[in-house]
Amino acid sequence: MVQVATESDESEHEIIDMLRDSAVSFSTGNLEVSRLRELHDKKCSFDKTIWREMCELGWVGITVPENLGGLGLSATCLGVVARELGKVVAPEPLIEVSSAATLLSYFPENQDLLLKVITGELLLSCGLVEAGEYIGTKEEAVDASSVPGGYQLNGQVFGISSADLIDGYIVCADLKKSLALFYVERDCAGLSLHLTECADGTYSGKVTLNNVQLDETSLLAAGDSLQEAIDHVRDQARVMTSAYLVGLAENVFDITIDYLKVRKQFGSAIGSFQALQHRAVDLFIQKSLASAVVDEVLSEFEQFPNVQDRLHASSRAKYRANEAALLITREAVQMHGGMGYTEECDVGLYVNRALVLSAKYGNSSFLVEKFCDSSAMFPSEVIESDESVLEEGLLDTDEQNWDAMDDEKFRSIVRNFFESEYPTEMRYPSKRPRWNQIKFWYLKLSEKGWVAPAWPTEHGGMGLSPAKMLIFIEEQERCGIGRSPDMGIQMVGPLLIKHGTADQRARYLPKILAGEEVWCQGYSEPNAGSDLASLKTEAIANGDEFIINGQKTWTTLAQDASHMFCLARTSKEGKPQEGISFFLIDLDQPGVTIRPIKNLAGDEEFCEVFLDDVRVPADCLVGAINEGWAIAKALLSFERIFIGSPKQSQYAVKRLEVLAKASGVFQKNTFREKLTRLKLNVLDLESTYQQFADIVRRGDTLGPDVSLLKIWGTETFARLSELMVETAGAEGASIGKIVFGDTEVDVMSQFYNARPATIYGGSNEIQRNIIAKGVLNLPKN
Secondary structure, X not given: OOOOOOXXXXXXXXXXXXXXXXXXXXXXXXXXXXXXXXXXXXXXXXXXXXHHHHHHOOHHHOOOOHHHOOOXXXXXXXHHHXXXXXXXXXXXXXXXXXHHHHHHHOOHHHHHHHHHHHHOOOOEEEOOOOOOOOOOOOOOOEEEEEEOOEEEEXXXXXXXXXXXXXXXXXXXXXXXXXXXXXXXXOOOOOEEEEEEEOOOOOEEEEEEEEEEEEEHHHEEEEOOOHHHHHHHHHHHHHHHHHHHHHHHHHHHHHHHHHHHHHOEEOOEEHHHOHHHHXXXXXXXXXXXXXXXXXXXXXXXXXXXXXXXXXXXXXHHHHHHHHHHHHHHHHHHHHHHHHHHHOOOOOHHHHHHHHHXXXXXXXXXXHHHHHHHOOOOOOOOOXXXXXXXXXXXXXXXXXXXXXXXXXXXXXXXXHHHHHHHXXXXXXXXXXXXXXXXXXXXXXXXXXXXXXXXXXXOHHHOOOOOOHHHHHHHHHHHHHHOOOOOOOHHHHHHHHHHHHHOOHHHHHHHHHHHHHOOOOEEEEOOEOOEOOOHHHOOOEEEEEOOEEEEEEEEOOOOOHHHOOEEEEEEEOOOOOOHHHHEEEEEEEOOOOOEEEEEEOOOOOOOOEEEEEEEEEEEEHHHEEOOOOEHHHHHHHHHHHHHHHHOOOHHHHHHHHHHHHHHHHHOOOOOHHHHHHHHHHHHHHHHHHHHHHHHHHHHHOOOOOOHHHHHHHHHHHHHHHHHHHHHHHHOHHHOOOOOEEEEOOEEEEHHHHHHHHHHHOOOOOOHHHHHHHHHHHOOOOOOO
């Protein structure tokens, strides 16, 4: 649901901006990355002077209520600071100590202790290790018993960060078969501390409690209700560590990109080498995914309806942050060459810190194992009919002021219509429907006035805003509606509305709406696919017409089309892009030959179109001569957000699960791990997609970074299709629906559909080139 900004939202944004500015200023002035070497030499986890200054800024108490001495702000605010500290790999234990403060804030009777933690007078950490996170840990690591005058504790607490400088611990123990929290000072009799040096130079501690005697005031809280507080704090620590790792990944990525631009080999900057450019783009994608997931989880942290949802979200954030930070730091070493492996290069400091924090609060394997047992990753979608839509007769009303309507009301109207009118047997087709198969649906939408949802109403469309258009397409995808030959609606109509003449609009738009003319796209050529600017099809002016010669290929369903919009060269002067023009061609004329091409599945989805002395009236030129490239380019950016939609992969996940359960593979650990990692890829694609969707909803222009959606979305879908073939075993290469128990699954259709997805709309290699040039500003070769 699109949220309307309120005054409180604006205030929150202002606070976030101020906190970010404060953290950036403090980090820039006080937290040089090089200081870590001195700390390592001193064998000290962090700088206590720096820590006191952080406490003076109020950071420890960011999420503690104001009435208890904190700032009373959201998790997002703490995440902003953690992210900035990650950029300078600050070892100070803000996440650990602020977690202890948050836990104490659940029990106001301990306010004196809480204030000491917030002000920096007391360095306190809490044991938040989960069972199985450390080798040898058990479900109930510490046992507490009542003794005269107090309590006695026995057991072990693992994973205390910066343990060499921590003053005390909040220990969770089992007291009379109920949870209890105790404050344990470091110098208690019977307490021993074993320090382990970590890769980043900090020290992790294992605390052993051997008949430790505590007085009654050491009991902070007791009762099974404690579990909610502990779960909340553990999830908070996990998300804050994720934010820190994202900041770390962002900065070491920037350092590496800068190095690629200046380091020269063979007379050129190494950043001009395509192999390194594409690797850098893959790192950019991981960074972007992690940022999107962490931002989403932080923004919703206080609103999760239940503990399980919050655990699921925080674990997902940690998984993606782990993956991004570890990959980017490893690749940073590689791209820096031998220098990257030296102690004097700052990259190593990022590598070591990423290793330590990716292992804390769940490494990727630990989290994947937890997800394997979770049914919350893809909860079954319940489609409910909105009775108010039926009662108000909104389904029978074709003309509405759609943009004035609430988004969810609009979604209900669209969903109800699609669910009630589109045949069930045609949903999620295994191949692209031909015109004679899908024409009925096109005409039904045309009759209702819905066939051109994005066109302005004065041209016969619904006049949907970008936000409403997004909903319309999402509901089409969710319902599994087959895509009709819609180039006239998606490409030609918008093109003529913006760049065409009044006569062109009057001539073509009504027939497109009525389904009387069907269009195909004439862009690619045998030697000009992804490199479209090198096209050879030529249009020569001849009086009041153009004579066109050339060949187009990969033209989808041209055999069903009556017209084609086409790019042709009208000048050989200047850059290749400068001599291209945009034409509208009637295919029912001499000189046009269409030859269908069978794809891997044996279907005739693509065609070659030969143009031999084809005569096109001059009034079929769209826009000015030699300016067709800009027109064609403008049509592609909006397309990429939908090519990168998560819906296709979400459907593939569900079909894969059906297949795995029916074939008995689902319970195999190797399969479940592969599936879980792919599910996480799909979920993170959805989070990233929503960030770009927000840009569309605002009516802003998508930048070149939208190409990452196309790359990640199509490659994730391809991996899912390959796992589906593998899961089907000996029948994985069987054509058509395969019977597994009481279900049928068409395995090969998913595999075949995934093959061209990474090619059309600009191959994924070209998309990587676009990001390398347009986002990362890497040098040209």
